[in-house]
Amino acid sequence: MKKKSDPVGAAETARSGGNPGRIHGAIARTLGIAIVSGQHQPGEILTNEIESSELLNVSRSAYREAVRILAAKGLVESRPKTGTRVSAKARWNLLDPEVLAWLFESEPSEDFLRGLFELRMIVEPAAAALAAERRDEGQLERMRQALIEMQQQTLATEAGQAADRDFHDTVLEATDNAALFTLSSSIGAAVRWTTIFKQRKRELPRDPMPDHWKVFDAIAARRPDAAKAAMERLVGLALDDTRASIDPKD
Amino acid sequence: MKKKSDPVGAAETARSGGNPGRIHGAIARTLGIAIVSGQHQPGEILTNEIESSELLNVSRSAYREAVRILAAKGLVESRPKTGTRVSAKARWNLLDPEVLAWLFESEPSEDFLRGLFELRMIVEPAAAALAAERRDEGQLERMRQALIEMQQQTLATEAGQAADRDFHDTVLEATDNAALFTLSSSIGAAVRWTTIFKQRKRELPRDPMPDHWKVFDAIAARRPDAAKAAMERLVGLALDDTRASIDPKD
DNA sequence: CCTTTCTATTTGTCTGACTATATCCGAGAG
DNA sequence: CTCTCGGATATAGTCAGACAAATAGAAAGG
Numbered sequence: 001m002k003k004k005s006d007p008v009g010a011a012e013t014a015r016s017g018g019n020p021g022r023i024h025g026a027i028a029r030t031l032g033i034a035i036v037s038g039q040h041q042p043g044e045i046l047t048n049e050i051e052s053s054e055l056l057n058v059s060r061s062a063y064r065e066a067v068r069i070l071a072a073k074g075l076v077e078s079r080p081k082t083g084t085r086v087s088a089k090a091r092w093n094l095l096d097p098e099v100l101a102w103l104f105e106s107e108p109s110e111d112f113l114r115g116l117f118e119l120r121m122i123v124e125p126a127a128a129a130l131a132a133e134r135r136d137e138g139q140l141e142r143m144r145q146a147l148i149e150m151q152q153q154t155l156a157t158e159a160g161q162a163a164d165r166d167f168h169d170t171v172l173e174a175t176d177n178a179a180l181f182t183l184s185s186s187i188g189a190a191v192r193w194t195t196i197f198k199q200r201k202r203e204l205p206r207d208p209m210p211d212h213w214k215v216f217d218a219i220a221a222r223r224p225d226a227a228k229a230a231m232e233r234l235v236g237l238a239l240d241d242t243r244a245s246i247d248p249k250d
Numbered sequence: 251m252k253k254k255s256d257p258v259g260a261a262e263t264a265r266s267g268g269n270p271g272r273i274h275g276a277i278a279r280t281l282g283i284a285i286v287s288g289q290h291q292p293g294e295i296l297t298n299e300i301e302s303s304e305l306l307n308v309s310r311s312a313y314r315e316a317v318r319i320l321a322a323k324g325l326v327e328s329r330p331k332t333g334t335r336v337s338a339k340a341r342w343n344l345l346d347p348e349v350l351a352w353l354f355e356s357e358p359s360e361d362f363l364r365g366l367f368e369l370r371m372i373v374e375p376a377a378a379a380l381a382a383e384r385r386d387e388g389q390l391e392r393m394r395q396a397l398i399e400m401q402q403q404t405l406a407t408e409a410g411q412a413a414d415r416d417f418h419d420t421v422l423e424a425t426d427n428a429a430l431f432t433l434s435s436s437i438g439a440a441v442r443w444t445t446i447f448k449q450r451k452r453e454l455p456r457d458p459m460p461d462h463w464k465v466f467d468a469i470a471a472r473r474p475d476a477a478k479a480a481m482e483r484l485v486g487l488a489l490d491d492t493r494a495s496i497d498p499k500d
Numbered sequence: 501c502c503t504t505t506c507t508a509t510t511t512g513t514c515t516g517a518c519t520a521t522a523t524c525c526g527a528g529a530g
Numbered sequence: 531c532t533c534t535c536g537g538a539t540a541t542a543g544t545c546a547g548a549c550a551a552a553t554a555g556a557a558a559g560g
Contacts (some may be wrong), residue, residue: 022512023550024318048541059514061311064542065318068274072322072348080542081522083325094432098322115427122430123369130368177365180372182344182379183433269522272543298510309545314511330511331553505558512551519544530533 023058027066029102029161035075035086036099037106045085046076090178095183100143100190116187117239121232123184128215129224131174139174143167143216151209155195165192167212171219211237273308279352285325285336286349287356295335296326301421301449323349345433350440366437367489371482373434377425378465378481379474385424392420393466401459405445415442416461421469446491 034040046052053063067084074093078084085200093099104114135143146167153160168188172181211234218226296302301330303313317334320326324343328334343349353362385393396417403410418438422431461484468476 013268024512028322050541061314061515062513063511064311065315067542068315068318069322072278072319074347078542079522080520081524081540083541089428090431092432093343093346093436096322096343097324109397112428115429118380118427119373119429119433123372126372138498177368178339178362179344179365179369179437181340183341183369186343187342192301274543300510311546312544316542317511328511329553330551331509331555333510501560503558503560505556507554507556509554510552511558512549514549515547517545519542521540521542523540525538526536528533528535530531 012055023062023091024065024069026055027058027063028069029098031066032070032073032075032099032102033106034093035070036103040086042086042088045083048083068141075099097186100186101193104190104193113242116191117235117242118189119121120184120191120235121239123180123187124235125228125231127172127175127177127180127184128219128227130180132174132219132222132224132227134220135174135219139170140220142170143174143219143247146170146173147209147212147216150212155208161192165189167216174219191238191242206237208234208237273312274315274319277306277308277313278319279348281316282320282325282349283322283356286319286342286353290336292338295333298333300301304387339395345436347436347439350436351443354440354443363492366441367492369483370434370437370441370485371436371489373430374485375478375481377422377430377434378469378477380427380430381421381424382469382472382474382477384426385469385472389420389424390470393417393424396420397459397466399464400462405458411442414441415464421465424469432496441488441492445488446471456487458484458487 031040031046040046047055049060049063053060056063067076067078071078071084073096074087076084077087077091094103108116131139146163148168150160150163153163155161155164165188169185171182175181196207211230214230215227215234216244218224218230281296297305299310299313299317303310305309306313317326317328321328321334323346324337324341326334327337327341345376346355358366396413400410400413400417403413405411405414415438420433422434425431461480462481465477465484468474468480469498
């Protein structure tokens with residue numbers, strides 16, 4: 001007879017992301033964070049399913065489903081006899097939205113952050129340029145509405161942040177490129193998550209609206225180069241802000 | 251009493267990718283292909299777990315693990331009472347290596363292919379530029395060895411293709427950017443998968459070595475702009491070749 | 501007509517058994 | 531002494547059937 005209280009242990013705090021409330025989702029999250037944060041080194045072998053599930057006070061099937069999730073994201077690999085081992089970092093799907101979220105929950109390494117912004121700096125300006133060439137009137141109108149909403153609500157409110165998301169998502173949609181959309185939207189979501197931290201530590205570091213409008217105007221005018229340049233500035237500022245919120249020198 | 255023969259039905263042909271031979275992996279693959287190929291439209295609700303597992307002659311747990319895999323990749327969402335439904339395309343993790351592989355197994359839409367190459371055209375030249383700035387001598391030497399091997403074996407052999415992979419992977423490694431590495435290497439793997447098709451339909455469409463050496467020389471000389479331009483040419487040629495292998499006009 | 505309650509359906513979780521597979525090690529052959 | 535082969539063994543994988551939880555939709559009530 002085992003005690004049935006407090007299943008999943010400390011993992012019950014799972015709310016955001018994949019499978020809120022579900023046990024397998026919570027375990028995947030906990031284990032995932034432990035892995036991406038380096039608590040389990042690549043090559044390390046996790047304790048076997050029986051012991052692990054007993055330790056967490058969950059059934060073996062629930063634990064197994066959690067491991068399947070991690071395996072699907074490239075974080076672990078399971079084989080009979082050997083067990084389940086943490087995969088080499090090169091196999092991790094770092095662009096998976098959940099993996100990204102887990103990374104950001106445990107203070108990502110400065111190196112990784114640098115790389116992520118480097119990638120944004122490559123991709124997002126190019127996306128803005130494509131959007132300037134391909135956007136239709138409906139998308140343009142949605143961008144305008146989003147910016148107006150954002151201006152009224154400011155980034156301090158939930159509605160304002162939603163408007164910001166809408167704007168950027170519509171820009172991506174206007175590129176008419178599914179792969180690009182997936183990439184940027186998952187990175188954007190993860191980074192925006194960090195931005196919320198920033199909002200708590202210091203007040204709005206600067207007014208983001210003028211730069212947003214510059215991007216909009218360039219897209220509206222169908223000027224790819226201008227859109228690219230404006231988006232570069234926007235991402236650059238986001239980098240500064242994020243850096244300020246990470247660095248302890250304040 | 252159920253007959254035990256031929257579990258998973260036609261899905262047993264699963265070899266490559268995630269979980270070769272394992273039942274849940276095979277089901278995930280089959281279902282995943284069915285979804286990305288449009289056989290199951292977004293919003294559609296799959297038949298429930300009991301019926302599905304009976305239909306496939308597998309246990310419910312095996313089927314559930316398969317669904318967990320698909321959910322982890324954003325292809326489906328499960329909720330009690332409602333069932334498991336195919337997610338909107340915007341939620342699919344198109345950059346997941348397995349999803350990409352599934353897409354390429356069912357002749358991806360021309361639109362998607364165009365988008366993918368557009369993304370390559372954005373990312374890979376930028377990666378080459380970064381590599382030119384940051385590569386160290388060891389990486390340079392590995393690139394050289396890979397190209398020599400590739401030249402001797404040609405792309406028609408398995409070893410030659412492996413050398414090609416090595417070259418590109420080393421370039422990515424030299425960028426010292428984990429996110430960029432993950433992105434390009436999964437796209438590259440998927441596209442290279444298509445290239446194999448190409449090799450079967452027509453002989454080597456042109457000698458790829460000179461362009462590869464140009465990339466190498468630029469990286470060796472630490473000339474980012476030249477590396478970028480050379481890689482643009484390389485990706486552009488790959489696009490032509492892939493297009494030729496897809497288009498039926500031959 | 502709106503709100504609340506109930507019910508039925510589906511996923512979620514649990515238990516415990518059996519199977520398949522790969523690693524490791526020891527015995528036998530060379 | 532070394533190498534090869536085969537079996538022991540630990541582990542994930544699969545199976546079966548039961549029960550729990552959640553929720554959409556219907557029914558009852560205001």
